[in-house]
Amino acid sequence: MPEPTTVDPHALAQIAGLPRTDRPLIICDVDEVVLHFISHLEIFMGKQGYRFTDHRYRLNGNIVGTDGTALPKDAVRALLTGFFDAHTANQRPVDGAAQALATLSNRADIVLLTNLPGRHNKPVRENLLANHGIRFPLVTNSGPKGGAVSALAAGRRQPVVFIDDSPTNLRSVQSSYARATLIQFIADERFFASADPIEGIHLKTNDWRHTCTYIERLLGSKGSISELL
Ligand SMILES: [Mg+2]
Incomplete structure (x- = not known):
């Protein structure tokens, strides 16, 4: 398990404004x-x-060029920066996400x-969202x-639910805020199928309807995850 993660100061400033x-x-x-x-x-x-x-x-190690050589880490970072600059305005929404989040926001x-x-x-x-x-x-x-996540969760009633695709982020939250209910959500079917199970994750899914039902039950059970297992 990694060490608890410190919060990025820019993120903390945004959290303080919520x-x-x-x-x-x-x-x-x-x-x-x-x-x-x-x-x-x-x-x-x-x-x-x-x-x-x-x-x-992972993205480091499995992106290759035409010669079959894996892209080094800094080139992957540059690729991602270029991608977000070009496509942040037009990424498609995942089916069911908007409806599930609207339901849960009640x-x-x-x-x-x-x-x-x-x-x-x-x-x-x-703007896109x-x-x-x-x-x-x-x-x-x-x-x-x-x-x-730890900063966002301070002073909150349970449950605090964290949803992410990345094993790095899920493990980071596991070690920094142990009370979180952890959901690994991966929309891409191929990456979903090849993602190894992570110990301690409460739900692995690629389906927003299932995710919504799961969290609604959790909210109804006053946050006791043991009632759902
Ligand atoms: Mg992600």
């Missing part, structure tokens, strides 16, 4: 959870001669927590999300 309530809280990632990401990235990088060699859950606060590169991209993403009926506070973070 209204404080004692309602249950759902902290939800955006890329590959609320908006499609992998399918857009594949098209973007394909035009530059890059492709995935497998669909295991009983819990919802905060979208996204590792979106480029501060200029935040209003672009907010709003156009799809997804109007919740958006916090931009960098690095593993445990510290930001």
Whole structure:
């Protein structure tokens, strides 16, 4: 288990500006959870001669060029920055996400927590989400999300639910805020199928209807995860 993660100061400043309530809280990632990401990235990088060699859950090591050589870490970072600058305005929503979040917002606060590169991209993403009926506070973070989740959860009533596709972020939250109910949501079918189970994760899914029902039951059980297991 990794060490508890400290919070990115820029994320903390955004969190400090959110209204404080004692309602249950759902902290939800955006890329590959609320908006499609992998399918857009594949098209973007394909035009530059890059492709995935497998669909295991990492981006470092499985993106290769035409000569079959894996892209080094800094080149992957540059590729992602270029992708978000080009496509933040037009990523497609994941089926059922808007409706599920709207339903759940009747009983819990919802905060979208996204590792979106480029501060200029935040209003672009907010605008796109709003156009799809997804109007919740958006916090931009960098690095593993445990510290930001811990800060968001301070003073909250249970349950606090964290939804993300990334094993790194899920493990970071596990070690930084142990009371969170953890949901691994991966919209892309190939990455979903090849994602290894993570110990301690409460639900692994690619279905927003199932996710909504699961969280509604959790909210109804006053946050005791043991009642659902
Ligand atoms: Mg994601």
